[in-house]
Amino acid sequence: MTEEILGQGSDESKAVLVAAGEDRQLPELGRLAQTLGLRVVGELEQGRRDGVGYVGRGKREELKELVDQTGAGLVVTDDELSPSQARVLEKVAGVTVVDRTLLIIRIFEAHARDAASRLEVELAELTYRLPRVRGGYKALSRLGGGGVTTRGPGEQQLEYDRRVIRERMERIRKRLEEERSARKVRGARLKRGGPPSVALVGYTNAGKTTILNALSGERRSTADRLFETLETTTRLVPGGYGDHENGKAGEASARPDFVLTDTVGFIKKLPTQLVHSFASTLEAAADADIIVLCADAGSEKLEEEIQTVRETLADTLSEVDGEGSQCQEEAVLCLNKSDIVSEDRRRELRIHYPESVLMSARRDASPLLGAINEALARSRVRMQLLIPHAQHGLVSGLYGRAEIHAREDTTQGTELDVTLSEPQAKRYENYRTA
Numbered sequence: 001m002t003e004e005i006l007g008q009g010s011d012e013s014k015a016v017l018v019a020a021g022e023d024r025q026l027p028e029l030g031r032l033a034q035t036l037g038l039r040v041v042g043e044l045e046q047g048r049r050d051g052v053g054y055v056g057r058g059k060r061e062e063l064k065e066l067v068d069q070t071g072a073g074l075v076v077t078d079d080e081l082s083p084s085q086a087r088v089l090e091k092v093a094g095v096t097v098v099d100r101t102l103l104i105i106r107i108f109e110a111h112a113r114d115a116a117s118r119l120e121v122e123l124a125e126l127t128y129r130l131p132r133v134r135g136g137y138k139a140l141s142r143l144g145g146g147g148v149t150t151r152g153p154g155e156q157q158l159e160y161d162r163r164v165i166r167e168r169m170e171r172i173r174k175r176l177e178e179e180r181s182a183r184k185v186r187g188a189r190l191k192r193g194g195p196p197s198v199a200l201v202g203y204t205n206a207g208k209t210t211i212l213n214a215l216s217g218e219r220r221s222t223a224d225r226l227f228e229t230l231e232t233t234t235r236l237v238p239g240g241y242g243d244h245e246n247g248k249a250g251e252a253s254a255r256p257d258f259v260l261t262d263t264v265g266f267i268k269k270l271p272t273q274l275v276h277s278f279a280s281t282l283e284a285a286a287d288a289d290i291i292v293l294c295a296d297a298g299s300e301k302l303e304e305e306i307q308t309v310r311e312t313l314a315d316t317l318s319e320v321d322g323e324g325s326q327c328q329e330e331a332v333l334c335l336n337k338s339d340i341v342s343e344d345r346r347r348e349l350r351i352h353y354p355e356s357v358l359m360s361a362r363r364d365a366s367p368l369l370g371a372i373n374e375a376l377a378r379s380r381v382r383m384q385l386l387i388p389h390a391q392h393g394l395v396s397g398l399y400g401r402a403e404i405h406a407r408e409d410t411t412q413g414t415e416l417d418v419t420l421s422e423p424q425a426k427r428y429e430n431y432r433t434a
């Protein structure tokens with residue numbers, strides 16, 4: 001696998017990791033490296049980041065020694081490097097230097113399954129490559145970037161290369177934009193009068209796909225690798241009947257169907273070039289009636305991972321969806337993989353996250369089903385609206401987001417009878433007549 005992706009000899013499967021600065025994530029970087037089939041043979045860190053060479057001069061010398069000792073063929077840094085930092089580090093270490101951004105881009109590339117994800121990754125890579133064309137940043141060509149960077153050193157050639165990259169980026173953006181519009185139309189059609197929707201979001205490897213599989217009977221690929229899922233998938237979760245302890249079958253315990261969407265996982269220090277790749281995840285989250293935030297209860301950085309997901313959702317949504325879209329908070333916090341945490345820790349988690357669902361999707365995902373149904377029931381609000389003609393945009397905004405029971409155009413504006421999810425209802429509160 002390594003050779004396939006890195007296109008190089010055996011040495012380059014051995015990597016030394018380097019992290020500098022306050023926010024260091026060496027264990028996670030190690031897992032990212034392993035996801036690409038690399039073997040971690042050494043680690044080095046420093047509390048301060050150096051502008052010239054990522055780590056200071058002394059550490060750079062240490063790095064050189066470590067690389068020589070271990071026979072590593074690759075240095076992987078925990079942060080994105082400027083082209084000149086990469087050159088400095090490469091010169092000292094004498095081997096290829098790959099930064100966190102390129103590593104994640106390569107993982108996305110290896111895991112992209114559908115045409116849209118492939119285009120997203122290509123766009124991310126071109127965005128990464130564009131400012132690095134001049135320097136002929138070695139890692140790019142050696143890691144299979146090839147082509148454009150290796151063609152020629154001449155100034156004219158460089159200009160030509162940049163133009164080619166920009167044109168390709170433009171074409172990809174257009175294609176993706178078209179796809180996105182089509183998706184929106186499709187989504188709106190599905191949504192009108194359709195079952196309520198639930199988006200499953202969370203840190204990478206938290207178990208989102210396992211949950212989707214458990215609840216929908218699907219068999220999508222899950223693996224103990226980061227970024228296993230890159231495409232959003234929506235599946236119907238049939239409601240059927242709940243347990244009938246207190247009622248006759250078919251009575252009030254009937255559960256409604258809902259659609260569940262599995263999404264791309266988030267990660268700390270998400271490369272900005274890849275934000276676009278999360279567009280459909282973020283759209284799914286923005287359009288869903290409720291959001292389920294799924295986290296790995298066994299993770300040592302549980303709280304940090306939950307926060308990362310919340311922040312990434314809030315920060316990137318406006319970028320992807322433009323103004324006016326707002327991010328809702330999760331309705332359900334699901335702490336998954338309870339089977340791998342101790343009884344003590346489970347008790348602690350129950351105290352710390354009293355509202356959460358602590359469960360193991362591997363064993364039994366039904367506790368989540370109950371929580372989702374309750375949240376859905378809470379989240380729907382029926383209301384009558386009068387929207388003045390001047391605010392007509394708000395009416396079209398309702399299509400795809402609301403169940404519309406009746407609509408009438410009057411001289412004052414548009415009168416509507418709708419059922420909305422709670423966050424959407426807040427937006428329309430000013431126009432409510434009943």
Ligand SMILES: Nc1nc2c(ncn2[C@@H]2O[C@H](COP(=O)(O)OP(=O)(O)OP(=O)(O)O)[C@@H](O)[C@H]2O)c(=O)[nH]1
Nearest residue numbers: 205206207208209210222224227228229265361362
């Ligand atoms: N022990 C245990 N492992 C679980 C549980 N749920 C999921 N896993 C494992 O955790 C790993 C990741 O699960 P996925 O469902 O692929 O996680 P994901 O959130 O979809 O990950 P990405 O698609 O990479 O973002 C797999 O090896 C699963 O088998 C659980 O309840 N208990």
Ligand SMILES: [Mg+2]
Nearest residue numbers: 208209228229
């Ligand atoms: Mg997944």
